[in-house]
Amino acid sequence: MQYMxxxxxxxxxxxxxTPEEGQAEMQAYFGLNAEARAKNVYVVAEALHPTSSxxxxxxxxxxxxxxxxxxxxxxEQLGGFYILNCKDLDEAIEWAxxxxxxxxxxxxxxxxxxxxxxxx
Numbered sequence: 001m002q003y004m005x006x007x008x009x010x011x012x013x014x015x016x017x018t019p020e021e022g023q024a025e026m027q028a029y030f031g032l033n034a035e036a037r038a039k040n041v042y043v044v045a046e047a048l049h050p051t052s053s054x055x056x057x058x059x060x061x062x063x064x065x066x067x068x069x070x071x072x073x074x075x076e077q078l079g080g081f082y083i084l085n086c087k088d089l090d091e092a093i094e095w096a097x098x099x100x101x102x103x104x105x106x107x108x109x110x111x112x113x114x115x116x117x118x119x120x
Contacts, residue, residue, distance in 0.1 A: 002043060002112040003092040004083050008076035009105030011050055028100040036084060041095070043083040051077045076105055083112065 017025075029045075036042035051070040058065045070077065079101065086092040089109070096107040 001086060001088070002083055002114070003086050003089075003095075004081055004110045004112055005092075005096055005099060006078055006108040006110065007080045007082075007099060007101040007105065008108065009079050009101050010075060011077050011079070013104070014079075025100050032098050032100065035098070036082070036095070041084045041086060043085060045080070045082040047080040048078060079105070 033042065033045060036045075054068070054070045056067045056070060058067075082095075082099065084092070084095055086095060089111075092109050092111075096102060096109055099107050101107060
Protein backbone atom coordinates (compact mmCIF):
# COMPACT_ATOMS: atom_id res chain seq x y z
CA MET A 1 0.00 0.00 0.00
CA GLN A 2 1.20 3.50 -0.71
CA TYR A 3 1.40 6.00 2.13
CA MET A 4 1.92 9.74 1.91
CA UNK A 5 4.16 11.30 4.54
CA UNK A 6 3.38 15.00 4.98
CA UNK A 7 6.30 16.79 6.61
CA UNK A 8 5.36 19.78 8.75
CA UNK A 9 7.79 22.19 10.35
CA UNK A 10 8.05 25.76 11.57
CA UNK A 11 9.30 27.95 8.71
CA UNK A 12 10.32 30.76 11.06
CA UNK A 13 12.44 28.42 13.17
CA UNK A 14 13.93 26.79 10.06
CA UNK A 15 14.99 30.23 8.81
CA UNK A 16 17.32 30.56 11.81
CA UNK A 17 19.30 27.37 11.15
CA THR A 18 22.94 27.77 10.27
CA PRO A 19 24.20 26.76 6.83
CA GLU A 20 26.00 23.83 8.47
CA GLU A 21 22.78 22.66 10.17
CA GLY A 22 20.86 22.98 6.92
CA GLN A 23 23.50 21.01 5.01
CA ALA A 24 23.53 18.28 7.67
CA GLU A 25 19.74 17.93 7.47
CA MET A 26 19.85 17.76 3.66
CA GLN A 27 22.47 15.02 3.87
CA ALA A 28 20.14 13.13 6.21
CA TYR A 29 17.32 13.46 3.64
CA PHE A 30 19.63 12.27 0.84
CA GLY A 31 20.55 9.27 3.01
CA LEU A 32 16.88 8.48 3.64
CA ASN A 33 16.17 8.70 -0.09
CA ALA A 34 19.01 6.28 -0.83
CA GLU A 35 17.79 3.83 1.84
CA ALA A 36 14.18 3.96 0.59
CA ARG A 37 15.36 3.35 -2.99
CA ALA A 38 17.61 0.47 -1.91
CA LYS A 39 14.67 -1.17 -0.10
CA ASN A 40 12.36 -0.60 -3.10
CA VAL A 41 9.76 1.42 -1.17
CA TYR A 42 10.54 4.82 -2.73
CA VAL A 43 7.91 6.32 -5.03
CA VAL A 44 8.53 10.08 -4.86
CA ALA A 45 9.70 12.76 -2.45
CA GLU A 46 9.75 16.52 -2.89
CA ALA A 47 10.36 19.66 -0.89
CA LEU A 48 7.99 22.59 -1.21
CA HIS A 49 8.72 26.30 -1.49
CA PRO A 50 7.75 28.35 1.60
CA THR A 51 4.09 29.08 2.32
CA SER A 52 4.66 32.66 1.18
CA SER A 53 4.68 31.27 -2.38
CA UNK A 54 1.36 29.40 -1.94
CA UNK A 55 -1.94 30.31 -3.56
CA UNK A 56 -5.18 28.92 -2.15
CA UNK A 57 -8.15 28.48 -4.51
CA UNK A 58 -11.83 28.24 -3.56
CA UNK A 59 -15.01 28.14 -5.61
CA UNK A 60 -18.03 29.98 -4.24
CA UNK A 61 -21.24 30.51 -6.18
CA UNK A 62 -19.51 29.42 -9.39
CA UNK A 63 -16.65 31.91 -9.03
CA UNK A 64 -13.04 31.04 -8.34
CA UNK A 65 -11.41 33.02 -5.59
CA UNK A 66 -7.70 33.02 -4.92
CA UNK A 67 -5.84 33.99 -1.78
CA UNK A 68 -2.10 34.41 -1.42
CA UNK A 69 -0.64 32.05 1.12
CA UNK A 70 -1.75 28.80 2.71
CA UNK A 71 -5.32 27.87 3.59
CA UNK A 72 -4.88 28.36 7.34
CA UNK A 73 -2.41 29.94 9.70
CA UNK A 74 -0.81 27.26 11.83
CA UNK A 75 2.31 26.84 13.92
CA GLU A 76 3.67 24.26 11.51
CA GLN A 77 3.65 24.48 7.74
CA LEU A 78 3.74 21.73 5.11
CA GLY A 79 7.31 21.67 3.82
CA GLY A 80 7.49 18.51 1.76
CA PHE A 81 6.31 14.97 1.32
CA TYR A 82 7.22 11.38 0.57
CA ILE A 83 5.17 8.65 -1.02
CA LEU A 84 6.44 5.20 -0.06
CA ASN A 85 5.20 1.66 -0.63
CA CYS A 86 4.81 0.08 2.81
CA LYS A 87 3.31 -3.27 3.73
CA ASP A 88 1.26 -1.75 6.56
CA LEU A 89 0.92 1.20 8.94
CA ASP A 90 3.57 -0.21 11.29
CA GLU A 91 6.16 -0.11 8.51
CA ALA A 92 4.98 3.38 7.54
CA ILE A 93 5.50 4.56 11.12
CA GLU A 94 9.04 3.14 11.06
CA TRP A 95 9.79 5.14 7.90
CA ALA A 96 8.21 8.29 9.36
CA UNK A 97 10.63 8.01 12.27
CA UNK A 98 13.52 8.16 9.80
CA UNK A 99 12.42 11.43 8.18
CA UNK A 100 14.78 14.13 9.50
CA UNK A 101 11.96 16.67 9.92
CA UNK A 102 10.31 14.50 12.58
CA UNK A 103 12.99 15.68 15.02
CA UNK A 104 11.68 19.25 15.04
CA UNK A 105 8.25 19.01 13.42
CA UNK A 106 5.49 16.55 12.64
CA UNK A 107 5.12 13.85 9.99
CA UNK A 108 1.52 12.99 9.15
CA UNK A 109 1.00 9.58 7.54
CA UNK A 110 -1.97 9.13 5.19
CA UNK A 111 -2.77 5.97 3.21
CA UNK A 112 -3.37 6.67 -0.48
CA UNK A 113 -6.62 5.41 -1.98
CA UNK A 114 -6.03 2.94 -4.79
CA UNK A 115 -8.90 3.60 -7.21
CA UNK A 116 -7.72 0.74 -9.43
CA UNK A 117 -8.54 -1.76 -6.67
CA UNK A 118 -12.04 -3.25 -6.49
CA UNK A 119 -14.35 -1.06 -4.41
CA UNK A 120 -16.89 -2.62 -2.03
